[in-house]
Amino acid sequence: MSTHLSADLLSEILNASSDAIVLVDMSGTIVMTNRTAELLFAYEQGELKGKALELLVPDSLRHRHIAQRHRYLQSPRARPLVSGLDLRALRKDGSEFDAEISLTPIKTADGSFVCSIVRDISGDKYSEAYFRNVLESAPDAIVIIDHGGKIAVINEQAERMFGYSRADLLGRNIETLVPTTVRERHISHRNNFLKDPKLRPMGTGLDLRGVRSDGTEFPVEISLSPLETASGRFVSSAIRDVTRRKEMEHDLISARQDAERANKANTAFLAAASHDLRQPVQALTLLTGALRRTVGEHPLALEMIDSQQTSLDAMTNLLNSLLDISRLDAGKVAVELQDFRIQRLIDNLSTEFARQAQHKGLTFEAAGCEQLSVRSDQNLLSEIIQNLVGNAIRYTDQGRIAVSCHDDGEHLWIAVSDTGVGIDSAHFDEIFQEFHQLKVPGREKEGFGLGLAIVRRLADLLVHEVTVTSEKGKGSTFSVRVPLAPNRRSAPVNGKEESRVSALEDVHGTILLIEDDVQVARAWLLLMRAEGFRVSMAEAVSDLDAIMDGMDSPPDLIISDYHLQDGSNGIDAIAVVRERYGRLIPALIVTGDTSKLVVGARHTENCLILNKPVHPDQLLLYATKAVKTGTVEGG
Numbered sequence: 197m198s199t200h201l202s203a204d205l206l207s208e209i210l211n212a213s214s215d216a217i218v219l220v221d222m223s224g225t226i227v228m229t230n231r232t233a234e235l236l237f238a239y240e241q242g243e244l245k246g247k248a249l250e251l252l253v254p255d256s257l258r259h260r261h262i263a264q265r266h267r268y269l270q271s272p273r274a275r276p277l278v279s280g281l282d283l284r285a286l287r288k289d290g291s292e293f294d295a296e297i298s299l300t301p302i303k304t305a306d307g308s309f310v311c312s313i314v315r316d317i318s319g320d321k322y323s324e325a326y327f328r329n330v331l332e333s334a335p336d337a338i339v340i341i342d343h344g345g346k347i348a349v350i351n352e353q354a355e356r357m358f359g360y361s362r363a364d365l366l367g368r369n370i371e372t373l374v375p376t377t378v379r380e381r382h383i384s385h386r387n388n389f390l391k392d393p394k395l396r397p398m399g400t401g402l403d404l405r406g407v408r409s410d411g412t413e414f415p416v417e418i419s420l421s422p423l424e425t426a427s428g429r430f431v432s433s434a435i436r437d438v439t440r441r442k443e444m445e446h447d448l449i450s451a452r453q454d455a456e457r458a459n460k461a462n463t464a465f466l467a468a469a470s471h472d473l474r475q476p477v478q479a480l481t482l483l484t485g486a487l488r489r490t491v492g493e494h495p496l497a498l499e500m501i502d503s504q505q506t507s508l509d510a511m512t513n514l515l516n517s518l519l520d521i522s523r524l525d526a527g528k529v530a531v532e533l534q535d536f537r538i539q540r541l542i543d544n545l546s547t548e549f550a551r552q553a554q555h556k557g558l559t560f561e562a563a564g565c566e567q568l569s570v571r572s573d574q575n576l577l578s579e580i581i582q583n584l585v586g587n588a589i590r591y592t593d594q595g596r597i598a599v600s601c602h603d604d605g606e607h608l609w610i611a612v613s614d615t616g617v618g619i620d621s622a623h624f625d626e627i628f629q630e631f632h633q634l635k636v637p638g639r640e641k642e643g644f645g646l647g648l649a650i651v652r653r654l655a656d657l658l659v660h661e662v663t664v665t666s667e668k669g670k671g672s673t674f675s676v677r678v679p680l681a682p683n684r685r686s687a688p689v690n691g692k693e694e695s696r697v698s699a700l701e702d703v704h705g706t707i708l709l710i711e712d713d714v715q716v717a718r719a720w721l722l723l724m725r726a727e728g729f730r731v732s733m734a735e736a737v738s739d740l741d742a743i744m745d746g747m748d749s750p751p752d753l754i755i756s757d758y759h760l761q762d763g764s765n766g767i768d769a770i771a772v773v774r775e776r777y778g779r780l781i782p783a784l785i786v787t788g789d790t791s792k793l794v795v796g797a798r799h800t801e802n803c804l805i806l807n808k809p810v811h812p813d814q815l816l817l818y819a820t821k822a823v824k825t826g827t828v829e830g831g
Contacts, residue, residue: 393422485812592616705752
């Protein structure tokens, strides 16, 4: 049976595509287009065949495009639609439009060709195409069902997770993805949910399982969100395969038992667990920030995003705690004492504190430290205060959280107070032990009991005293005593530090992003575009020349991972870009590696190193200030 397609059938297939398709030979001559491409560029049927590809490129860009095409043909490779490049195309009538273009090299018996898919993205950035990119870039599987339980929408992650093609799943009952042993019960649960639909976030403690096309089952977490549309009621499900996490939880329990017996944590396991989870957590954190900036004031969407952010905060806090314990156990935490204004540190942390407190309906206050400088390790003291405030928020359901300062002449006492559950004085020593958690009636366990253990160990390392006062049912105050700097009085502070998120201005510019993880790169792209920045992307130092050749002007900011695809690192990449443009372009290195190798890179001029996962508000704050001023804080 012949597998060759006739020319007419091939033409019918191409013309059925909703995307514009242009096929070009190795000389840059158009050999075939579909009807969608002809309509997009406003040409008559067959009119483009035999013409030079540069006919579709604006005059001002043609010379550069020819050079780029020759360079590409020397080493052709697939390039996806979401490339981060700022591309323009030209219609027959002379009008131009913004475009996304994918490139796919094709080798046939008739020769080599390049197939291009072209999309017009010059419309509103919140268009259907934009939201489709957000949906497809989500690290979780998304499945949307109608009121009858039939699958209406899925994303690519759902196809991969369950092993079905999109065509196989659309229109089938959701129970297709449920193990046969619980399908009848699931139908009952589904019907009950549709009678009274309400948001159900992930992490509700349910033991849920999915089934793949090959019959294998796996543990999942599922959030449910009812959607009301003109076409009727739908339910959106975000599904996460937690097989690896369940395995890690099992391993963590074993490690915890060993630690309780041997009074030490399993350093290698904790470090590996933290490292493996940082990338997807960072991707999800960035995507959550992008979504928040695109949904407007829709209350249900904001509620869903807030719920997801709460889960992300919990996971981020746990990851940071695990890594801190790992580093402390390994003796790899080095103290670097310096003099600095304490209000600067408090203000840098207050944005995140205020957001977490507001999410629980709490008031956050910070006052009394403005004109005082201390001698400590700024990063380690920051970790101490973060853990104290995080603990206060976790065990406070109503009232306020306050950070205050008191000068006793030789030392500064930094106090974190709350109106939470309080602690019996008999447990003051126990609460600083690893894996110890307060047993509060009516409350579920939160975290793994590492926060205060980290506080005590970091304070001991810095030789800072930590005290606690508390009254059960009325709240607690944790205080850390820090030496004042010899020159303890700083210049008065006029208002709050600029590091508040509310101080972000409407600043736009060009960002050069260097990231070799596809999911994280796509999330970066969506977040930055949602905020109004232009973004060009590279995966490694070896890509930079080609990317910079395609840029109209030097970037206003460089953002890079530390470890890159070709064995180079972010410091190398920053040096290449700065040398190309002959200027000290501000740079951020966002990395999950906290080894001494990366810490040594902190001395790079006008460059700040941030540890993953970083909250989108913090990332955008640094980016906005860098684009506006040409410098990064701490650089």
